[in-house]
Amino acid sequence: MAFHQPIFMSLKRSKKSAVxxxxxxxxxxxxxxxxxxxxxPPVSNEHPAEPKPSEVIESNPKLLKRGVYTDFKWNIADITxxxxxxxxxxxxxxxxxxxxxxxVIPAVAEKWQTTDNKIWTFTLRRDLQWSNGEPLLxxxxxxxxxxxxxxxSPLKQYFAYLNLNNAEAVLAQKLPVEQxxxxxxxxxxxxxxxxxxxxxxxxxxxxxxLLPQHKKDETFIGNGAYKILEVSPEQVKLEKNPFYRNKDxxxxxxxxxxxxxxxxxxxxxxxxxxPLHQNDKTQYFPQLCTYFYEFNFNDPLLKQSxxxxxxxxxxxxxxxxxxxxxxxxxxxxxxxxxxQFEQEREWxxxxxxxxxxxxxxxxxxxxxxxxxxxxxxxxxxxxxxxxRAWTQSDLIRIQQEPLPYKDLLEKRAKGDFQLIRSxxxxxxxxxxxxxxxxxxxxxxxxxxxANEKLDELLEQTLSIKISEQERTALYHQIIELAxxxxxVLPLFQYMKPIYIHDSxxxxxxxxxxxxxxxKDLSRKSKETKSxxxxx
Numbered sequence: 001m002a003f004h005q006p007i008f009m010s011l012k013r014s015k016k017s018a019v020x021x022x023x024x025x026x027x028x029x030x031x032x033x034x035x036x037x038x039x040x041p042p043v044s045n046e047h048p049a050e051p052k053p054s055e056v057i058e059s060n061p062k063l064l065k066r067g068v069y070t071d072f073k074w075n076i077a078d079i080t081x082x083x084x085x086x087x088x089x090x091x092x093x094x095x096x097x098x099x100x101x102x103x104v105i106p107a108v109a110e111k112w113q114t115t116d117n118k119i120w121t122f123t124l125r126r127d128l129q130w131s132n133g134e135p136l137l138x139x140x141x142x143x144x145x146x147x148x149x150x151x152x153s154p155l156k157q158y159f160a161y162l163n164l165n166n167a168e169a170v171l172a173q174k175l176p177v178e179q180x181x182x183x184x185x186x187x188x189x190x191x192x193x194x195x196x197x198x199x200x201x202x203x204x205x206x207x208x209x210l211l212p213q214h215k216k217d218e219t220f221i222g223n224g225a226y227k228i229l230e231v232s233p234e235q236v237k238l239e240k241n242p243f244y245r246n247k248d249x250x251x252x253x254x255x256x257x258x259x260x261x262x263x264x265x266x267x268x269x270x271x272x273x274x275p276l277h278q279n280d281k282t283q284y285f286p287q288l289c290t291y292f293y294e295f296n297f298n299d300p301l302l303k304q305s306x307x308x309x310x311x312x313x314x315x316x317x318x319x320x321x322x323x324x325x326x327x328x329x330x331x332x333x334x335x336x337x338x339x340q341f342e343q344e345r346e347w348x349x350x351x352x353x354x355x356x357x358x359x360x361x362x363x364x365x366x367x368x369x370x371x372x373x374x375x376x377x378x379x380x381x382x383x384x385x386x387x388r389a390w391t392q393s394d395l396i397r398i399q400q401e402p403l404p405y406k407d408l409l410e411k412r413a414k415g416d417f418q419l420i421r422s423x424x425x426x427x428x429x430x431x432x433x434x435x436x437x438x439x440x441x442x443x444x445x446x447x448x449x450a451n452e453k454l455d456e457l458l459e460q461t462l463s464i465k466i467s468e469q470e471r472t473a474l475y476h477q478i479i480e481l482a483x484x485x486x487x488v489l490p491l492f493q494y495m496k497p498i499y500i501h502d503s504x505x506x507x508x509x510x511x512x513x514x515x516x517x518x519k520d521l522s523r524k525s526k527e528t529k530s531x532x533x534x535x
Contacts, residue, residue, distance in 0.1 A: 062253040067269035077153035091222035092211040117197035129243040131227040138184035155209040165193040225519035251522035272499040284495040288426035293489040297448035308486040310355040373421035375402035
């Protein structure tokens with residue numbers, strides 16, 4: 001990401017205030033805590049010599065080399081950055097995973113069922129084993145989740161976001177952890193009890209906070225496609241796990257995670273997420289992360305649709321955002337492009353003066369707006385472009401309010417704004433991760449927007465009586481209503497840069513989840529290196 005300024009983001013559960021950080025993982029400022037269950041594997045004091053690029057890329061086609069900038073973490077509770085998750089996702093596998101397009105598919109759980117969207121039963125595959133050959137059982141998930149919710153990790157808040165029964169009370173230490181809404185019916189059937197209907201629960205279970213961890217703490221034992229072969233302070237080498245359920249489908253025999261040194265070039269690696277130096281081999285993946293401005297519906301003028309329509313119609317996102325491949329213009333609505341059911345609309349001018357005059361705005365009585373935004377990073381640049389566009393009208397005056405990020409958050413939380421820079425990042429790839437923000441009773445709805453019809457439609461999506469097609473149709477209606485109401489001013493979607501060696505295939509550039517497993521990657525043969533990978 002070229003700009004590292006955070007945007008408004010939440011763990012997105014329906015009963016809590018927004019947690020604000022720019023990353024799929026939350027509360028990134030917290031100090032890592034001591035491992036609850038897993039101790040870092042024994043570390044060698046020897047620093048292996050740096051292999052030459054040709055030795056890795058050409059001479060060892062069965063080795064995938066991933067460059068990283070962050071420290072290695074072995075316990076889920078210790079994760080502080082999204083870039084620390086790929087290693088654990090290679091070593092551990094949850095109930096469900098993503099395919100290369102970002103769709104949820106079965107993993108440890110081979111199937112699941114529910115009769116009311118509140119009580120879910122996940123049936124585990126019977127032949128699963130940990131990397132030491134021990135059987136993987138439903139009780140392992142119960143123990144792992146209970147350990148995380150009792151830890152100091154901020155990721156434990158995800159259990160409340162899941163609507164897991166009694167999660168709030170367990171987090172507040174008002175109930176024992178045994179009353180958390182997860183239990184093993186038997187060795188191969190796991191039951192999750194929720195405090196509200198959640199038809200999209202499977203999509204929420206890919207989160208790395210929910211990965212199982214082995215009970216032993218003297219060494220790292222996983223259940224993923226790879227297991228640990230060697231560890232040093234600067235690199236971790238993995239080898240294919242012989243007990244993995246799909247081991248025959250895993251192409252690379254070994255995966256090397258190596259810390260990137262200042263003098264190392266990207267070409268010495270196969271894969272680098274958010275490379276500091278981008279070149280023509282850098283690819284850009286969409287993120288479930290959008291940037292927009294919010295209107296305050298408690299303001300007498302901004303609550304009028306004509307005013308919001310006038311302001312939105314004057315803005316063409318393509319003319320507002322800087323030239324940067326990590327920013328993709330988004331002029332349809334505040335959702336990522338993969339969740340939008342309509343194509344981007346061609347921007348057309350509107351008779352702004354007529355709209356504003358309908359609300360009593362004139363040259364003598366202009367529309368005066370206080371515009372609040374961050375005073376650092378990309379935000380002042382975007383704000384200046386917006387101000388330049390709006391003040392082309394003699395009927396509009398903008399009062400700038402650049403603020404430190406912390407002050408901006410406080411103002412938004414209090415509703416002390418007229419027009420404020422905002423945004424949202426999702427933890428799962430499903431429309432409700434964004435649409436739930438629009439409910440009038442959502443604690444993350446700070447704009448004061450309320451619409452009885454929209455609330456009713458959102459509540460209908462939770463019904464067990466409707467099909468997936470009917471639920472999608474409801475999403476259509478909600479988005480169309482939000483579009484008509486001009487609830488926000490959408491500007492862009494973030495894109496994630498990843499350096500990918502041209503010999504690597506097995507990824508999809510439309511995958512918005514920021515999750516690409518090493519097990520899905522492979523190296524092209526010399527005859528096919530010129531062929532593009534899946535798009």
